[in-house]
Amino acid sequence: MVVALRAVRVRYGPLLALDDVDLTLVAGERVAVVGPSGAGKSTLLALCTAAVRPTSGTVEVLGQDLTSATPRQLAAVRRRVGALYQRLHLVGRLRVVHNVNAGRLGAWPWWRALLSLVRPLEVAAARQALARTGIEALVDARTDELSGGEQQRVALARLLVQDPELVLADEPVSSLDPARAEEVLRLLGETATGRERTLLVSLHDVDLALRHCDRVVGVRAGRVVFDLPAAAVTADLRRQLYAFEPSG
Numbered sequence: 061m062v063v064a065l066r067a068v069r070v071r072y073g074p075l076l077a078l079d080d081v082d083l084t085l086v087a088g089e090r091v092a093v094v095g096p097s098g099a100g101k102s103t104l105l106a107l108c109t110a111a112v113r114p115t116s117g118t119v120e121v122l123g124q125d126l127t128s129a130t131p132r133q134l135a136a137v138r139r140r141v142g143a144l145y146q147r148l149h150l151v152g153r154l155r156v157v158h159n160v161n162a163g164r165l166g167a168w169p170w171w172r173a174l175l176s177l178v179r180p181l182e183v184a185a186a187r188q189a190l191a192r193t194g195i196e197a198l199v200d201a202r203t204d205e206l207s208g209g210e211q212q213r214v215a216l217a218r219l220l221v222q223d224p225e226l227v228l229a230d231e232p233v234s235s236l237d238p239a240r241a242e243e244v245l246r247l248l249g250e251t252a253t254g255r256e257r258t259l260l261v262s263l264h265d266v267d268l269a270l271r272h273c274d275r276v277v278g279v280r281a282g283r284v285v286f287d288l289p290a291a292a293v294t295a296d297l298r299r300q301l302y303a304f305e306p307s308g
């Protein structure tokens with residue numbers, strides 16, 4: 061099991077953000093979490109790196125129970141997990157090659173990581189990843205001189221170089237135009253295709269989820285309301301998921 065959430069509840073003060081959530085992912089799956097704003101999608105993903113701790117229940121990632129993990133065990137799991145967020149966490153004043161190679165930092169000893177800041181190591185691997193994201197020519201450019209879309213490709217190349225067993229992507233395309241969104245999801249899908257790599261991505265756009273993922277999990281008001289193969293998600297289910305219910 062790559063991810064196993066069992067009877068998970070997350071409380072933020074009085075607010076119950078996730079309520080009795082069970083979710084398991086096996087290796088090689090591409091799973092989308094969809095649902096309205098505030099449903100709990102980001103919280104669900106954040107549990108998988110222990111950025112958020114469950115109030116009750118257990119979270120297991122890559123065979124490690126995160127709720128009881130030591131800091132060292134947690135660091136070991138995090139090295140095997142890659143993430144793509146709306147905020148890209150790139151270092152603007154470094155060249156693209158350094159930001160891409162940052163994907164390898166967890167796998168390198170400290171002296172190698174340090175050396176790589178002076179003289180880029182594994183430039184060939186960085187170039188190859190940048191070619192896959194369509195910006196090989198920018199390998200030596202300063203990262204903060206690139207457009208937003210190009211910077212996102214740098215972040216994707218960093219993910220390709222890291223080659224993590226589990227990729228978590230939280231709303232990775234919400235600020236992109238439709239064509240770019242398709243492209244980013246295609247690349248994310250590639251990171252998880254046929255190589256026992258697993259993808260968990262939260263999306264607002266159900267059509268994108270259906271096109272790029274094998275399985276879709278609908279979350280509403282902190283609960284999983286469906287968990288189905290993409291082909292089984294009907295128009296009715298989609299309507300119910302997003303139906304507006306005035307509160308009070």
Ligand SMILES: Nc1ncnc2c1ncn2[C@@H]1O[C@H](COP(=O)(O)OP(=O)(O)OP(=O)(O)O)[C@@H](O)[C@H]1O
Pocket residue numbers: 072075077095096097098099100101102103104
């Ligand atoms: N750190 C926090 N402290 C307090 N409340 C929080 C915190 N993080 C999230 N929440 C609340 O928990 C609920 C679930 O939030 P979450 O961000 O997980 O939902 P989401 O489905 O990702 O929403 P969106 O699609 O708008 O990003 C929301 O009501 C949100 O306001």
